[in-house]
Amino acid sequence: MEIKKCRYFFKPLYFAALLVLSISLFFLFSCAGNIKPGGQAENPGSKSSTIDLEGKQIIEVNAVSGSYYPGSIKAKAGLPSVLRINSENSYGCERAFTIPQLKIKAILPINGITEIEIGEFEPGARLLGTCSMGMYSFVIEFE
Numbered sequence: 001m002e003i004k005k006c007r008y009f010f011k012p013l014y015f016a017a018l019l020v021l022s023i024s025l026f027f028l029f030s031c032a033g034n035i036k037p038g039g040q041a042e043n044p045g046s047k048s049s050t051i052d053l054e055g056k057q058i059i060e061v062n063a064v065s066g067s068y069y070p071g072s073i074k075a076k077a078g079l080p081s082v083l084r085i086n087s088e089n090s091y092g093c094e095r096a097f098t099i100p101q102l103k104i105k106a107i108l109p110i111n112g113i114t115e116i117e118i119g120e121f122e123p124g125a126r127l128l129g130t131c132s133m134g135m136y137s138f139v140i141e142f143e
């Protein structure tokens with residue numbers, strides 16, 4: 001008799017806890033759903049390309065001593081593209097730049113801009129830019 005009473009007492013508590021849990025989960029997911037499609041919070045490690053007046057896609061990356069940044073760049077597929085490398089006080093081996101997939105090699109200046117025509121890519125293609133030794137790199141993702 002005593003145990004039964006106990007159970008009856010706890011049942012509404014369980015129900016309430018379950019209710020609270022499901023409501024908070026609902027809000028959590030609905031919030032997450034709201035954030036995902038619209039809010040492309042600018043990730044400092046990634047950057048998007050721009051399109052110039054002639055319809056060419058300009059994909060910009062910076063070369064500094066010891067790295068290229070951003071490390072990941074989103075670009076559009078199906079557009080003639082130019083990789084614009086902006087060297088800034090670049091004294092390291094990042095100056096010996098390569099795109100292995102395209103068999104492109106270039107010596108970047110210490111300061112200044114280097115533009116390389118890289119052509120068009122399919123959605124889902126990934127292009128890796130790297131120093132000649134593969135120590136520093138960045139990736140362009142076409143979508």
Ligand SMILES: [Cu+2]
Pocket residue numbers: 093094131132133134135136
């Ligand atoms: Cu290197």
